[in-house]
Amino acid sequence: MIDLLPTSLEVAGKLYRINADFRNILLYIYPAFNDDELSDIEKAYVCVKCLFVDDVPMKHFEEAVKKAYWFCDGGDMPKSEPTKIKTLDWEHDAGILFPAVNKVLGFEIRSVEFMHWWTVLGAFGEIDPSGLFAAVMSIRYKKARGKPLDKSEREYVRHNKELFNLMSKEDREAVAETEEFLKELI
Numbered sequence: 501m502i503d504l505l506p507t508s509l510e511v512a513g514k515l516y517r518i519n520a521d522f523r524n525i526l527l528y529i530y531p532a533f534n535d536d537e538l539s540d541i542e543k544a545y546v547c548v549k550c551l552f553v554d555d556v557p558m559k560h561f562e563e564a565v566k567k568a569y570w571f572c573d574g575g576d577m578p579k580s581e582p583t584k585i586k587t588l589d590w591e592h593d594a595g596i597l598f599p600a601v602n603k604v605l606g607f608e609i610r611s612v613e614f615m616h617w618w619t620v621l622g623a624f625g626e627i628d629p630s631g632l633f634a635a636v637m638s639i640r641y642k643k644a645r646g647k648p649l650d651k652s653e654r655e656y657v658r659h660n661k662e663l664f665n666l667m668s669k670e671d672r673e674a675v676a677e678t679e680e681f682l683k684e685l686i
Contacts, residue, residue, distance in 0.1 A: 505616045506575070509552070509567040512560040517553040518571065522609070522620040524550060525572055526590050534589075547572065574621045587640040593633070596663070597624075600633035636663050 508515040532538060532546035544565045548556060551571065556564040590597065602608050604623040609615050627633055639653050643664075649657065657664050 505618050506571065509564075509571060511556050511564045511567055516556050516564075518551050518568075519553055520571075520616050520618075522615050522617045525617050529572060530590055544568075572617070574618060577618070577621065577625075587637060587644050593636070596633045596636060600624075600627040600631055603628065603631070640664065 505520065506518070507520050508517045510516075528550040529547050532543050532550075535543070538546070544561075547568045548561065548564045551568045552564065598608075598610060601620060601623045604626045605619075609620065609623075635656075639649060639657060642649055642653070
């Protein structure tokens with residue numbers, strides 16, 4: 501059966517509207533998930549508050565969190581085995597990720613008024629394996645799994661360090677502050 505993309509989620513037997521646009525997930529929810537200063541409860545609260553357009557009663561918060569996480573994770577879409585080491589950062593990788601997704605869809609997704617999150621995830625799954633994004637992900641995946649890189653991959657990493665440096669937001673800010681301080685000294 502062909503299902504419609506969800507624009508609401510059922511919590512405690514009632515449908516609650518959601519903001520299913522990909523920008524909502526990438527600009528607000530995922531950054532909260534990656535914020536080391538937020539507790540798991542705070543991350544869950546941000547997710548529910550950003551995703552649900554309708555207010556979900558606090559007595560149903562736990563179920564709302566489960567439904568929100570299910571939605572953000574692509575619903576019942578098949579998942580690959582996660583790695584303990586981060587291999588993708590939607591913000592850091594935007595410069596190589598969006599061109600790859602655009603190529604799959606045939607247009608610039610950031611120019612449309614609304615694009616369902618699951619549409620973006622579906623396009624993400626169809627990215628050309630011979631393109632830049634797939635090459636970077638392949639190398640990161642190998643590194644995360646402790647697999648050796650061949651000579652050309654090692655050389656590529658050496659010449660494109662910025663593609664492979666997935667520091668946390670706090671680490672990036674600390675490096676930027678240090679670089680700014682060093683500029684002032686010189």
